[in-house]
Amino acid sequence: MISPLKFNELEKRVTALELALAAMARKDTCPEGMAPLSTMAAEMGISTKKAEELARNSGVLIVRHGASYAVHEGKFREAATIIIRGAKRKYGSKYWYHPLIGKFTMSARPQL
Missing domain, CATH: 1.20.5 (Single alpha-helices involved in coiled-coils or other helix-helix interfaces)
Structure with missing residues (x-):
């Protein structure tokens, strides 16, 4: 009961x-509480494809919204912060690496 x-x-x-x-x-x-995936990817400085992969692999709610995707804003920021802080970069390389999403580039390091 x-x-x-x-x-x-x-x-x-x-x-x-x-x-x-x-x-x-x-x-x-x-x-309410959702944001376009492309906006969140730009905020974090990663590509939309890697942002989509990050959302899917970390369990963030991702839904189809029109022609693009929408993600849960708070959960995505939290997951992206953890991934970006844990990412490693070889000396002199433009690529970053994290086991959850693989190799990626960051256009601008977000203010964490």
Whole structure:
């Protein structure tokens, strides 16, 4: 039997998901707490392809939004910060490496 507190919590989560789906049905706006993948990739200084790979491999919520993708903003920033801080670069090389996403370049090191 489900306790009333747990039921209320589940009801709130379902309502939030319904609102997110309704917002996604309108293709002109992004749901609350989500951001376009390309915007987040530019903010972190990595390519959109590597940002997509980062989101998929680290378990960040990624959804199709129109012709592109949208990711959970807070979770993506957190995951990208961990990956960028853990990335290694050989002396004199322009490429960075992290086992989760492989070899990548950074256009600008984000302010972490």
